Amino acid sequence: xxxxxxxxxxxxxxxxxxxxxxxxxxxxxxxxxxxxxxxxxxxxxxxxxxxxxxxxxxxxxxxxxxxxxxxxxxxxxxxxxxxxxxxxxxxxxxxxxxxxxxxxxxxxxxxxxxxxxxxxxxxxxxxxxxxxxxxxxxxxxxxxxxxxxxxxxxxxxxxxxxxxxxxxxxxxxxxxxxxxxxxxxxxxxxxxxxxxxxxxxxxxxxxxxxxxxxxxxxxxxxxxxxxxxxxxxxxxxxxxxxxxxxxxxxxxxxxxxxxxxxxxxxxxxxxxxxxxxxxxxxxxxxxxxxxxxxxxxxxxxxxxxxxxxxxxxxxxxxxxxxxxxxxxxxxxxxxxxxxxxxxxxxxx
Amino acid sequence: xxxxxxxxxxxxxxxxxxxxxxxxxxxxxxxxxxxxxxxxxxxxxxxxxxxxxxxxxxxxxxxxxxxxxxxxxxxxxxxxxxxxxxxxxxxxxxxxxxxxxxxxxxxxxxxxxxxxxxxxxxxxxxxxxxxxxxxxxxxxxxxxxxxxxxxxxxxxxxxxxxxxxxxxxxxxxxxxxxxxxxxxxxxxxxxxxxxxxxxxxxxxxxxxxxxxxxxxxxxxxxxxxxxxxxxxxxxxxxxxxxxxxxxxxxxxxxxxxxxxxxxxxxxxxxxxxxxxxxxxxxxxxxxxxxxxxxxxxxxxxxxxxxxxxxxxxxxxxxxxxxxxxxxxxxxxxxxxxx
Numbered sequence: 081x082x083x084x085x086x087x088x089x090x091x092x093x094x095x096x097x098x099x100x101x102x103x104x105x106x107x108x109x110x111x112x113x114x115x116x117x118x119x120x121x122x123x124x125x126x127x128x129x130x131x132x133x134x135x136x137x138x139x140x141x142x143x144x145x146x147x148x149x150x151x152x153x154x155x156x157x158x159x160x161x162x163x164x165x166x167x168x169x170x171x172x173x174x175x176x177x178x179x180x181x182x183x184x185x186x187x188x189x190x191x192x193x194x195x196x197x198x199x200x201x202x203x204x205x206x207x208x209x210x211x212x213x214x215x216x217x218x219x220x221x222x223x224x225x226x227x228x229x230x231x232x233x234x235x236x237x238x239x240x241x242x243x244x245x246x247x248x249x250x251x252x253x254x255x256x257x258x259x260x261x262x263x264x265x266x267x268x269x270x271x272x273x274x275x276x277x278x279x280x281x282x283x284x285x286x287x288x289x290x291x292x293x294x295x296x297x298x299x300x301x302x303x304x305x306x307x308x309x310x311x312x313x314x315x316x317x318x319x320x321x322x323x324x325x326x327x328x329x330x331x332x333x334x335x336x337x338x339x340x341x342x343x344x345x346x347x348x349x350x351x352x353x354x355x356x357x358x359x360x361x362x363x364x365x366x367x368x369x370x371x372x373x374x375x376x377x378x379x380x381x382x383x384x385x386x387x388x389x390x391x392x393x394x395x396x397x398x399x400x401x402x403x404x405x406x407x408x409x410x411x412x413x414x415x416x417x418x419x420x421x422x423x424x425x426x427x428x
Numbered sequence: 429x430x431x432x433x434x435x436x437x438x439x440x441x442x443x444x445x446x447x448x449x450x451x452x453x454x455x456x457x458x459x460x461x462x463x464x465x466x467x468x469x470x471x472x473x474x475x476x477x478x479x480x481x482x483x484x485x486x487x488x489x490x491x492x493x494x495x496x497x498x499x500x501x502x503x504x505x506x507x508x509x510x511x512x513x514x515x516x517x518x519x520x521x522x523x524x525x526x527x528x529x530x531x532x533x534x535x536x537x538x539x540x541x542x543x544x545x546x547x548x549x550x551x552x553x554x555x556x557x558x559x560x561x562x563x564x565x566x567x568x569x570x571x572x573x574x575x576x577x578x579x580x581x582x583x584x585x586x587x588x589x590x591x592x593x594x595x596x597x598x599x600x601x602x603x604x605x606x607x608x609x610x611x612x613x614x615x616x617x618x619x620x621x622x623x624x625x626x627x628x629x630x631x632x633x634x635x636x637x638x639x640x641x642x643x644x645x646x647x648x649x650x651x652x653x654x655x656x657x658x659x660x661x662x663x664x665x666x667x668x669x670x671x672x673x674x675x676x677x678x679x680x681x682x683x684x685x686x687x688x689x690x691x692x693x694x695x696x697x698x699x700x701x702x703x704x705x706x707x708x709x710x711x712x713x714x715x716x717x718x719x720x721x722x723x724x725x726x727x728x729x730x731x732x733x734x735x736x737x738x739x740x741x742x743x744x745x746x747x748x749x750x751x752x753x754x755x756x757x758x759x760x761x762x763x764x765x766x
Binding site: 158159161165173177179183228239252255261264266267289292347349357361398413416 | 470475479487490545565568574659737744745
């Protein structure tokens with residue numbers, strides 16, 4: 081970092097540097113490797129270590145000494161700490177997944193997935209069927225709003241937008257993606273809930289705002305990868321623009337759009353912040369009404385359980401967490417595999 | 429309208445179509461349909477794109493509108509008063525700003541070196557196959573829903589911190605005021621910082637890995653040929669060439685840490701005091717909004733929550749804008765360099 085113009089210059093100064101004409105002095109691989117340090121007290125009239133004197137002395141060991149050794153040691157130490165950082169991240173992932181799996185597995189059984197909550201509070205048993213159905217419905221509502229708008233936005237960016245307008249819209253999408261999700265929840269609360277009721281629609285709308293930039297940006301990347309030759313062929317045949325889009329561009333990008341949608345769903349499925357203002361006060365029964373009342377959903381269920389102090393509620397929350405985590409990890413894994421296959425498939 | 433757009437094809441080639449000679453009466457109908465189709469496709473696309481932009485404007489408007497009552501009542505004094513007493517209709521955000529700053533900066537302090545180290549490991553140290561396994565695993569960390577991570581933070585991490593890490597830090601580094609006496613629960617600013625670190629590390633790691641992988645190999649090989657060790661290559665070539673991107677990644681991580689509401693609410697312990705000690709409880713802007721969602725009754729309290737939302741929006745937008753502007757300038761520069 082110290083001096084970017086002279087990147088390879090190590091702190092040791094000219095002797096240590098590989099720049100002098102002696103070239104190989106510093107390299108541990110050359111027979112003269114030991115020179116690095118010994119050089120200082122060699123003959124001053126022979127600064128470059130004439131071959132035939134001590135440079136090729138076969139008795140000299142090939143191991144590095146002195147300053148070079150210190151530098152190599154430092155390098156190895158830092159590489160070791162980088163490896164440790166990566167392992168730490170993986171270990172944290174393993175710890176979280178293990179906690180959720182080991183504590184959630186106990187709660188998990190068929191009843192848990194198909195039944196509602198127990199009749200009395202503070203009792204064991206019961207399930208999260210209403211939450212599973214509600215989360216699925218919320219996903220459908222959110223996707224129904226975000227997917228068409230996202231695809232059309234991506235089409236605008238790749239097919240129509242002048243460069244300046246395009247970059248402004250991309251910036252807006254990136255900013256939307258980076259917004260704190262609780263702010264989105266507050267927005268939908270002010271827009272749809274104040275003066276009305278919480279509803280599945282409001283929750284789905286908030287999640288759609290989260291999904292929109294993800295779908296739009298990822299779809300745009302996919303559309304950019306559609307081979308130009310396909311479009312040119314359509315153009316050459318005199319096919320109109322909208323027919324080209326409908327018949328050539330979108331079908332070619334179908335797999336990528338699917339991947340983008342699944343990834344966006346995996347993100348939205350676990351979002352709690354947009355829902356606690358819009359879709360959190362629900363009765364624990366299976367409901368298919370999107371308008372007028374809040375839909376039970378898994379993230380808010382876990383959040384509520386974690387704020388309460390009911391050990392049976394904790395157990396159910398771990399179970400719900402396991403269901404959610406399995407869905408999210410599996411779908412993002414599937415999307416990633418799909419993506420990789422798509423990448424290796426296209427001749428790029 | 430559609431003709432104008434059509435002349436600039438997506439491929440950059442002029443895609444001007446040959447005007448088909450009117451070679452039949454059926455063609456006319458089809459061409460009219462095509463004109464309608466092209467026009468409506470363009471219209472729909474413009475409309476959809478405007479929705480994305482409009483969403484940001486609408487969010488800002490709605491929040492400021494909702495905060496109006498609190499803004500007129502408290503003005504900018506809201507930022508420097510720390511009382512939050514719904515019963516007395518007194519609200520202030522000072523302690524929340526403090527909590528937000530401490531947790532986010534604490535998270536960045538840990539996440540930036542760890543994230544960049546992982547990025548370096550994945551791009552320079554790890555074997556290609558190992559990279560293919562560990563890279564996705566680190567990204568999986570970002571896929572864990574915040575509510576689950578927060579729940580884990582309460583049930584698993586908090587007891588561990590309370591029993592082991594916090595006493596240890598207090599014993600060894602207790603002369604620093606930030607490592608005060610451990611609390612009884614393990615929830616607090618420290619726990620929140622750690623949970624935020626877990627969320628920010630994968631962001632910084634994957635961005636920095638991509639940055640390091642895009643640096644031309646010639647530069648690396650050149651430095652290596654000059655006798656630099658691998659760390660010297662990193663310090664002298666990789667880090668300087670990626671520095672602006674790394675700053676952008678840090679800002680993105682900051683945006684994430686500032687705005688995280690749910691997990692922080694779960695582990696921060698909802699306090700309203702400004703402590704020097706990290707082990708004390710606190711609240712951030714986002715977590716205060718989240719934990720009052722059912723308790724907000726008076727109009728003034730709701731308006732104050734919206735005021736917090738406005739602050740969060742402004743800070744979050746600034747962090748993200750900084751990141752995006754740096755990324756854009758950076759990518760333009762590398763595009764020119766190539």
